[in-house]
Amino acid sequence: MGLYIGLDIGTTSTKAFLYEEKGDIRGGAQAAYPLLVPEAGRAEQRPDELVDAVADAIGGAMKDANAQAGDISAVGISAAMHSLMALDRGGRPLTPLITWADNRSIGEANELRQRGQALQLYRATGTPIHPMSPLTKLLWLRKHEPEVFERASKFVSFKEYLLHRLFGRYALDVSLASAAGMLDLETLDWNESALRLTGLSRERLGEIVPITERFEGMNREMAEKMGLNPDTPWIAGASDGALANVGVGALERGETAVTIGTSGAVRSFAGKPATDETGRTFCYAFEPERWLVGGPTNNGGIALRWYLEKFVIAEGETGDLKEQEALDRIVRLADSVPPGSEGLLFLPYLSGERAPYWNADARGTYFGATLHHGRAHFGRATMEGVLFAVRTVSDALTELNGESRALLASGGFARSEIWTQMLADLSGTQVVVPDTYEASAFGAAAVAMKADGVIGDYRDLKSGIDILRTHEPDRARSETYERYYSLFKKVYGQLESLFPEVAELQQGTGVKPEDESENGHSGPAREK
Template sequence: MGLYIGLDIGTTSTKAFLYDEKGSIRGGSQAAYPLLVPEAGRAEQRPEALLDAVCDAIAGAMHDAGAAKGEISAVGISAAMHSLMAVDGKGNPLTPLITWADNRSIRQANELRRGAEGERLYRATGTPIHPMSPLTKLLWLRSREPKLFEQAAKFISFKEYLLHKLFGRYALDVSIASATGMLDLNTLTWNQSTLQLTSLAPERLGEIVPITERFEGMDRMLAERMGLHPDTPWIAGASDGALANVGVGALERGETAVTIGTSGAVRSFAKHPVTDVEGRTFCYAFEPERWLIGGPTNNGGIALRWYLEQFVIDKEEGETGDLKEKEALDRIVQLADSVPPGSEGLLFLPYLSGERAPYWNADARGTYFGATLHHGRAHFGRATMEGVLFAVRTVADALETLGGESQTLWASGGFAKSEIWTQMLADLSGTRVVVPDTYEASAFGAAAVAMKADGAISDYQDLKAGIEILRTHEPDLQRFYTYEHYYSLFKRVYKQLEPVFPEIAKLQRGTGVKHEDESGDDVLFPSPEESNES
């Protein structure tokens, strides 16, 4: 039996894991890098740093597993979506890697959203108009850096940069291409309207390939750095979101993946492309009968981390000053569990970093609503946790209008480590929650695609039976009915505040306050060195 490497290139680190054909982990490693945020709204990375991290993570995983070069059957790639960089004719970077967290194209996004063209583009591409999108980033670059825009040979994602370094091909899979806002859902080619809008010829973008595309003939120096044989094939793979669904086994209708790491996402597969009449959700290509539909939310575990750092961990005072973050998390979760559902009338809108789905409102801001003298630390802690889940539910509700009601929610990410928080999700949503024992879901999904491309499995269902279930939560119906009242109020409070969010956001920008979005890595609290966040 051969071994397969699942490579997961995230916002703050790259992880590599070796799996056998049954999906068991043989070894793994990761390498971190910073997200560069030199000014408000700007979020970039050095592509060379990510390339080094890929090499280091794979080399570390090979060493950890004690694997020989000839044992690796294939490498599958998972990568974060929405990155963009310009390169010259020799493949040298002309810009840093602009990440999805970069908000400098907010004006271009707002202009598109206000016009009929934005709605048409969403229908055609399945990608909501938002500053995260490479489409709006290209419009911003053309406006702000016209000379560079004209001189650039190509505009690519990090996956294309990596595959060009390894194999001399600027290739990107349909999953990553679909998240650019420029892939036509019907033809799976670059959409003509977006090409005209950006003034780009297709040759200045990457080569679109299936997720099972095979690459061979690796650069020998890079192969040596990674400890791989140069003949080791690589498989294109897909986006981290789609592969997380594969990794947890959320493959069929009615199976919805809820991932809450630093940020969050709700995703499921559909058999055909589906867009939302209100533009609340994305629709990304994956395979002919598997299309990823769902939505990301900016504020997951980062909201609870913010609460802990600002209001629980006091580094200047005695006991709490020495309190470790994990202990602080356990303490506030236990305190929160002592408060009844609804936090006795305290609501939290968790939009500390603006919001993507379902509102796509970069100006949204965080709000505690209903606070009285009665409310203490435990109430605010529970309200923060509930607010994150209310935001997740707004995405799940939008998704259900497209793909039918979810019978099961598959939980992953840092929040899934907390039984209290996952039970809260079951109660708040009124849906069974399953927590699978899938370590690093996106990496496992990448390895699964490599196995399928290599013929080791016929479908991802072949691996699902081997995924162990850690626990299952059934909803408490009495709590669910309570939450229904608070959830209705949560949505109404947002709608009431929506008209004034732009005004407070403008005032904050005028004072230099930074509001970067958070990354979607599957960690609850990344270290300060790793997190700005996305």
């Protein structure tokens, strides 16, 4: 039996795991790198640091598993969405890697909305207009750095840069290409309107390939650094979000993945492209019979961590252990308060919001506070507010793709039985917590296995995913939450017109929201 490497290239680190053909892990390793924030609104990385991290992670995983080069059948790749960089004719970077978290193109996104082009582009490509999108990043570069824009021979994602370094091909899997905001949902080729808008020809973008595309003939020096044979095939793989669904077994209609790490995401597969009339959700290509639909919410565990750091942890109580102790304490306290926190609501939009509102001006708000409310109430309201925001995305997804039979929970919040039961009660839906370690990496390995013919479909691996626990919704608590959820949406509706005013007041004061990953990844380390 051969081993398959699942490579997950994330925002703050790259992880590599070696899987046996039935999905059991043999070993793994990770290599970290900083997210650079040279000024407000920018979020960049040095691409060659990420290349080195890929080599270090795979090399470390090989050593951890005590594997030999000949043991590896293939490498599958998962990567974060929405990255962009410009390259010269020699393949050398002209810009840093601009990540999904970069907000510099908010003006370009707003212009598209004002000109009435945003919804048209969304319906054609499935990607909502937002600064995360490479489409708006390209418009920013063309306007603000015209010399770089004209000099660039290629505009690529990090995965393309890596594959060119390894195999000499600028290739982009259809899943990541779809998240660029420029792929036509009907033709699965670069959209003509997007090309005209950016002023690019197809030649300046990468080659679009299926997620099972094979790459062979690796650069020998790079292969040696990783401990691999140069003839070890690599498989294109897909985006981290799509592969997380594969990794937790959310494969069928009615199975929805809910990931809450620092941020959150709600995703499910559909049998055909599905876009929302008002642009609330994304729709990304994956395979001919599988399309990823859903939405990211900016404020997941980051909201509870903010509450802990600002109002619970005493000054000087620093370190992961102290924070985890405080988290456990506040969750236990929250469990002593009834659903609805006795009339205290929290809008968790501390980092603005993406789906379903796509409102960068949204701000966090506690509503209904009285002298009766104490630390436990505020803690529970914060946890509930995160889940109310998740439900707004889930409801939009339900309208597109039908009711969910089960929500498959992953990310940091899934470690808390109290929080996952709260999700079941608040959503009125069964919540299942799979025992899947590093879902995106496992999904990448699964794609490699499928490309190799080891499995016919990802369902073949689903029986090997153990279930840690299952939560059924409590009817009485669900009825209570329905009333509070209705009020939550009304409060947002009342405040929506006021958010831009307070956001404008905050400009220049150092206050700014920051986006998070669509895959619910942990928050990025920052270096200035």
